[in-house]
Amino acid sequence: MTAAAPxxxxxxILPVTPLQQNCSLIxxxxxxxxxxxxxxGDIEKLTGALEHFGLTLTRIWLTHGHFDHAGAAAELRERTxxxxxxxHRDDQFWxxxxxxxxxxxxxxxxxxxxxxxxxxxxxxxxxxxxxxDVAHTPGHTPGHVVIHNAALKIAFVGDVLFAGSIGRTxxxxxxxxxxxxxxxxxLWPLGDDVTFVPGHGPTSxxxxxxxxxxxxxxxxxxxxxxxxxxxxxxAQRTTKRYT
Numbered sequence: 001m002t003a004a005a006p007x008x009x010x011x012x013i014l015p016v017t018p019l020q021q022n023c024s025l026i027x028x029x030x031x032x033x034x035x036x037x038x039x040x041g042d043i044e045k046l047t048g049a050l051e052h053f054g055l056t057l058t059r060i061w062l063t064h065g066h067f068d069h070a071g072a073a074a075e076l077r078e079r080t081x082x083x084x085x086x087x088h089r090d091d092q093f094w095x096x097x098x099x100x101x102x103x104x105x106x107x108x109x110x111x112x113x114x115x116x117x118x119x120x121x122x123x124x125x126x127x128x129x130x131x132x133d134v135a136h137t138p139g140h141t142p143g144h145v146v147i148h149n150a151a152l153k154i155a156f157v158g159d160v161l162f163a164g165s166i167g168r169t170x171x172x173x174x175x176x177x178x179x180x181x182x183x184x185x186x187l188w189p190l191g192d193d194v195t196f197v198p199g200h201g202p203t204s205x206x207x208x209x210x211x212x213x214x215x216x217x218x219x220x221x222x223x224x225x226x227x228x229x230x231x232x233x234x235a236q237r238t239t240k241r242y243t
Contacts, residue, residue, distance in 0.1 A: 008030055009026055009027065009028055009029070009128060009130060009149075010029055010053075011026050011154070011197075012025045012049065012053075013025075013197060013203075014042075014045060014046065014049055016039070016040045016041045016042040016046070016068070016072070017040050017041040017042060017067075017071070017107055018105065018106070018107060019040075019068040019200065021038065021040040021068040021069055021199055022038070022197055022198060022200060022201075023036060023037065023038050023039050023040055023046065024036070024037040024197050025046075025049055025053075025055075026127065026128075027055050027128070028127075028128030028129070030128075031128060032055050032056060033055070033058045033059075033127075033128055034050060034053075034055035034056060034057050034058065035057070035060070035061060035127050035128075036057065036059070036060050036061070036076065037061045037062075037147060038062060038063055038069040038070065038156070038199065039070075039071075039072040039076055040066075040067065040068040040069045040071050040110075041067075041068065041071045041072050041102075041107060041109070041110055042072065043072045043075050043079075043109070046072060046076065047079070057076065057082050058127070059085070059125070059127050060073055060077060060082050060083065060084045060085065061084075061085050061125065061147055061156075062084060062085070062086040062087050062115065063086065063087055063144060063145055063146065063147065063157070063158030063159075064087045064091050064094065064141045064143060064145070064158050064159065065087060065091035065092065065093070065094025065095040065098070065141060065143065066101070066159070067097075067098040067099075067102040067105075067107070068102075068199075069158060069159070069199060070094075070095060071098050071102055071107070071110030071111065073113050073115075074111040074112070074113040075109075075111060077113075083116035083117065084115040084116050084117070085116065085125065086115060086134070086145055086147075087115070087118070087119060087141075087143045087145045088118055088120065088121075088138075088142075088143035088144070089118040090138070090141075090143030090173075091141050091142060091144065092143070093173075094141055094143075095112060095113050095114065095115070096112050097112070098110050098111060098112045098113065099112050118143075119134045119136075119145050120134070120136065121134065121136035121145075122134065122135075130149055130151065130152070131149070131151075132147050132148065132149050133148045134146070134147060134148075135148065135182075135187075137157075137160050137183075137186050138175065138178050138179075139160065139167065139169060139175050139176065139177075139179025139180070139181070139183075140159045140160055140167030140169060140171070141171065141173065141174065142173045142175075144158055144160060144167075144182075145158075146158065146160060146186065146187065148190055148194070150190075153191065153193055153194045154194065154195050154196070155194050155195075155196040155197070156196070156197050157187065157197065159198070159199040160179065160182060160183060160187070161183055161187060161196060161209060161213075161216070162199075162200065162201050162204075163198065163201055163202050163203070163208075163209070164204075164209075164213055165213070165214075165215060166180075166183065166213070166216055167199075180215075180216060180221060183216050183221075184216065184221050184223045187206055188206055188223055188225075189225075191206065191207075192205065192210065193205060193206075210223070
C-alpha cells in the first residue's frame with residue numbers, strides 16, 4: 001500500500017516588531033486554513049498576509065511569552081475568535097508583562113495575554129491534517145516550547161536556538177545549563193536533517209549547528225546521540241556563554 005502523501009502545507013516567515021522576530025505563517029493549500037506561530041506584533045502586516053494569500057486563520061501557537069513573540073496574539077484572537085495555544089504555563093509571568101516590556105522598547109499596541117490552552121511536553125497539535133509535536137524546552141524562559149513536524153522535517157524553535165548561536169539566559173528565570181540540556185536532549189534527537197525556524201535570523205538545520213555552532217557543537221557538549229562522548233573542556237572555557 002502506498003503511503004499517504006503529506007498534507008500540502010506552505011510556510012512563509014514574516015518578520016515583525018523592531019526586533020525582527022520571525023512569525024511563521026503556515027497554511028494548507030487545499031483548505032486555505034492557516035496557523036500563526038509567534039505572532040509578536042504588526043497586526044496589520046499579519047492580517048494583510050492572510051488576505052494576500054486568501055487564508056482563514058484557525059490556529060495561534062506561541063513558543064514563549066516574550067512580547068516580540070506573543071504581543072499580537074490577544075488582538076488576533078479578538079478579531080478572529082481563534083484560540084491561543086502555548087506556551088507552557090511557566091511562561092505566564094512573561095505573558096502578563098508584554099505591555100510593559102514592549103513599552104521599554106518603544107513598541108505600542110501589544111497586549112498581555114492568557115492562552116486558552118497551555119502546552120505540555122509531548123502534547124500533540126493538529127493542523128490541516130498534519131501532526132505537530134510539542135517539546136517543553138526551558139532555559140531561555142521557563143515555559144518555552146518547541147513545535148516540530150516530523151513529516152516536513154521542520155521545527156519552530158523560538159529563541160532556544162539560532163543559526164550560529166543560542167538563546168539568552170540572563171532574563172529572569174533563565175538558566176544556561178537548562179538551555180543546553182533542552183537543545184541536546186529535545187532538539188538534536190529529532191534529526192540532523194530537520195530545518196528549524198528560529199525566533200530571529202536565518203533558518204538552519206540541527207546537523208549544521210551540531211557541527212559548527214560555537215555554543216552547542218558536539219565537541220562542546222559531548223553529545224553523541226545515544227551515548228555521550230568526552231567534551232572539549234578547553235574549547236568550553238574559551239567559548240562565550242558556555243559555563
